[in-house]
Amino acid sequence: MKYKIFIFFIIGILLYVIDIGLNSYDEKEIYISDQEIISLVSAWKSQVGRNPTDDEIVRIINNLVEEEILYREALNLGLDQDDKIIKRRLAQKISFLKQESIVDNPSNNELLDYFNNNKDKYFVEPTFTFTHYYFSNDNDALERSNEAINQISNNLDVSSDPFFLGKNFVDVSLNSIKSDFGENFATYFNNFKINEWSGPVESAYGYHIILVINSHDGYYPDITMVLKQVEIDLLQSKRDKAVSEYLDNIKSEYKIYINPNLQI
Amino acid sequence: MKIIKKLVIAFVLIYLITLGLVYVDVYDSRPIVSLFKNFQSDSSLDIVDFSVENKKSERPKPAPNKNRNPYYGDLHVHTKYSFDAYVFGVTASPDDAYKYAKGEGIKHPLGYEMKLREPLDFYSVTDHGFYMGMIQAYADTSTEISQNDFAEPFHNINRLENLTVESAGQRSNIFSSVLGATIIQPYPDWHPKLLMAYLTRNTQLALKSFDYDIHKSAWADIARSANEHNDPGHFTTFIGYEFTTSTDIEGGNLHRNVIFNSSEASIRPWTRIDSTNPEDLWTWQDRLREKGVDTIAMPHNSNGSNGQMFEMETFKGNAISKEYADKRMRNEPIVEITQVKGTSETHPLLSPDDEWADFEIMDVRVGSRPPTYSKPSGSYVREAYLSGLTLDFTKQGNPYKFGLIGSSDTHTGAGAFDENNYWSKVGLLDGDPENRGSVPLAEENIDRLTEYMQAFNQPLSTVDLEQGTYANTGFTQWGASGLAVAWAEENTRESIFNAFRRKETFATTGTRIAVRFFGGYDLSSIDLNSDSLVSESYQKGVTMGADLMQDDDKIPEFIVWAKKDKNGAPLQRVQIVKGWIDSNSGRPKEKVFDVACSDGNEVDPVTNRCPDNGAKVNISDCSITDNVGSSELKTLWKDPEFSSLDKSFYYVRVLENPTCRWSTWDAINRGYQPREDLHETIQERAWTSPIWYIPNASDVDVIPLGGTIQLRTID
16 A cells, blocks of 8 residues: 555656656746737837838847846846835736726626615605794703793793794705704604604704604615616726725635734 | 829819818908808707616605705816816716715825715816816827827826826926927818818817817716716706816916706817807807707806906907897806815905905916916906996996805815815825925925926925925915805706806805895895794895895895804804995995894994904814804894995805814824914805895996997997
């Protein structure tokens, strides 16, 4: 048994030696493919607008050869090691490749997946219809609004201030309430009472006594209603994420060591 | 063989004769070949409907408000399609710009995130019409046009690896020299493209560096993006572009933005290559209107126009006539009073008695290198209103009866409106505090900047001050401004566009102040504390942008109501700026009245000023005095110096308590003192469109000595 393993080992070494013998790779030999020359000549042509003369072709090839020689010598000297410019250039090269590989026309499944994963983007916000009494910060707002809520419960008339953006708000979204009254005020609508005067609720401008008359719950629309938008968003996100996804995938293959004791 | 020979000769002869006729037609104004004009088509008048497939937005549209809501927006935004923005390293697309306006964060060319504190209600991407989309095509080496010599300096300039502060010098050089004359080379006179250009009235076709297909597709993408992001009831967009024209004298900036009222627009923008004369732009707008497409043009940066924006004569130096005035007003109902490149309300030399006149003054001509002084007279809005009254006085019509908006003119797709979150506007050139001159330059950056400014043809690139060497890039005169606000029933294209037409608009320096303004003869009958204040005011009076006609000897009354930005500083005072032509002397006059003071203070009836409310700014951390200033100010005001014969205008200026200027924020955020030669604080503000008081027509003729005013029609 032992011998058999040994035989395989010897065959392996033999194969390796034969391989080296057949494909002897000499660092001092340069092969230039037809393809390379043709592509350089056509680039030259499109830049200059005519075919290069024989002299010029010689020059193009010489340049290529010299570039290759300098490149190899630089590698021999280890100049590619730890060069930030080269690192970044290569990093950018691959990120462009990844970005450009995005194909248009997503499939139905892709669209559905994207929609399901980003449902909140398409959430139709709840809306509210309400009226209010406003008490300006410039004029004892808190005191007067507390008084007002008592007056209302006793069916007395309330004397309030006119609010800049009006008294009655019909079918307005939470975002527009935020923009008209401020974040603080909008939190009232997370837990509001319907058809019941309540407050005082503080806004950026003073205090309010609010009566919510009507509200519509928010809901998630069917994908068919927002299909066009989903398609637009999906393509955009694919372009944005191409690089980061690639990076995330490949990151797991690396082990990363950083000195935890480094003092900066 | 002979027949072929004859045909060739005949063809060449016909071609030469045609060229000859075109030559005569272009260079000789006599109607020799007017018949020939019948063969011309006009590509700029082809209408395209750019509307996108119906999106069926599920979000319910809120009910319209007959008392109108204030909608905040920006009508002056550049993206990568602008020839200069692309050179500044900007790769943001119109889609990115609209996303930003809706509240998403987008990337600055230097890599950091730009995000609004609060989303905007409307937005218009207005890239330069001139060479729209071309630079991007030059940079992309896979396009055919990029293979030309003139495109070479642009190759790959905005690949990620090239987006560096260090590239600013090269970019400035491209901006100031390459973009100029060198790329605009016409084909030789015999070239068929010249004939093509003539026959379709499309001069651009005669330029070697121009590719019409690329141009059209950039414009179509801008229109597509606007229509895709338009969401009636929630977010409004306008298809738009900038008509970037100037006088023959360098830097006589006559720039205007043009926006369309619907999803339809012309197949290409009308640009300075078609004509540098704004009157031709208005003719084009008139013709589009005949075809059912309404547009408005909005002049901007009059401050950098060297007195050319609001002249007392036409572009060609003729007398202004009533026709000219009507045509201008029909097409340019509103003007951008404030933006990043300074504020154009008034200048200390023009309004020496206005303590607030020295505000964000940019005193050079737009884009001039080396920086060249811009003459104040003819460059500022308040004086223009007076000039308008003077022209009206001499019965030439009033071409300067416009409303007011602000906008940013950002070239990064994203307007910077907050003093403490500021990135200026030209991408890599001013995206960091050192380059925009608010903090001293690091040692190693001084040489780089010197080189960069030399490329920009500005010999004095740095200035030595107490704390060190600062960039002298001119960006210190720029600022975090401004917004356009429309009073509209609902947030739709139609409603907001109509507000622009009515001039029911106001401008802010980036803050979200809101202000109502009404004028009438019976406003004192309205209870200022009643909930029906606004609806009654609409009934009994006129609002900003409108005319108040004379009513015997009755004295006009005005209601002003301002509220502060909920995230901004409290209000300090409300003022009414009055301008008039003294009917006895014919002199234009102006006066600023404080009409409402914060903290319950009263206006001094002699000086017309509020007392100091004591609000201060602590420069070490930019905190402001607590509990000083008002969250709203409201008043009824009667003009104490009214004369019923004087042509007059009244507009409102609302002032916040002082806060830190962006340059101060830049400095303290990086551990420096504010730069000593800049204002440390500013007072954010808002201006309304005026209400014009119109006295009954006078039958007195104005006869100048020598009769230099030649009018075609007087009525």
